[in-house]
Amino acid sequence: MRNLVFGVLLICLILVGYYVGLLMRPKEVKGGVSVTLVVRQYRDGKLIKEVVEKKDPFTNNFVQLLWSAMKTNNGACTGSYTVVDIGGTSRNLYVCRSDFAAEYPLQGNGAYIWIGNGAAPFSLNDYKLSGTSTLKTTPSIPSESIADPKINYTISASFSLSSAMTVSEVGFSRLLRAPDYSNYEFLLMHDVLSTPISAAAGDTITVTYIVRING
């Protein structure tokens, strides 16, 4: 009997040791960026549906911005790149402008979170939502949280629907300044929801983007 109890005790110790070991494994630092998209549907103040999407893809417009962040001119102030605005027009933006005039892309002021009823699969060249019914609103200022080596940036927006809508896609756009001193809107992220949300008039849809750096 004593051996049986001891045997059970040893098995418990093995399990406890293994479990604690798993919990205490050192965290590996993996560089990169992840995006979590959370879309919630509220009716009469109650949460009735939540869709969480990971691996939210970036459009070619964002790729071009990233390219400009990696661009070197060996000290010279030159270079531009092409992005497509939400109306489908190609625009050149400066990496650097030789006279240093104040029309750099980030001089543009404004950003939007979009929802729509389109279901076309994501394509790198998306420059607008595919739906026939779309809404946009200004998101919150990004909040930053740091737990070294991880950094999170969170933005969110809320939509009060005046009419019924199937929410099947979400996007994020940014206004950037072009060389003609005008701001144009560019879609940077676009996601088609794995589970569309059937929302009724009066429902509230909230969208939250969490951009996670290094995990």
Place this chain on the structure above:
Amino acid sequence: MKRYLVLSLVFLLVPFLVAYSMPQQQEDDRVIKGWLITKAYDAKGNLLWTHISEDPFTLNFGRYISLYLEPGVADHAVTDTGGTSYNLHTGSTMSINSPEYIYRTNTWIAVGTGTAPFSVNNYAITGGILKDASSPSISIIGNKVNISISASFSFSSPTTITEVGIIDRFCSSNVVAINILIARDTVSKSIPAGGTLSVTWIVEVNS
């Protein structure tokens, strides 16, 4: 009794150590990955070693990228390679801290001798040797995009490098500029006299 205690301890510690040393099987939901591929060659051009790592981004990179999430006027503080804080600006002509360090002229790949583990607050490469990176090349397959830059270093005497980083130069005029570290990784590798080191940084989008 003592034998039972020792046996219990062994049965607790062995599975603990097995689990502790297992590689992490975390869900990989990254949409952007940064790869640093470092290769060393001897004086005759023979490949000596290759080191591949997943390069972590610094807080400077986060502050720069998150400027694109800003819906209005904002300044994001970054730390230059000298340790001084500056603001990158978005949303209006004049920054709170003018001048506006927003145009870009250089991207450098740097190698150095610092040994501190990576932290998002890293802002410099110790004893950094800087090389202008190549112009970024883009390759696209479907919705997946690779952007890569590279640089080559030559060493006349035996050298050990312990860190690699990417430094961006932001400027507001021809003479006013700041250099900020946006990615860093630790390595520990040697290059013989006459050898060369090639470093390639690949950023994979929608991976």
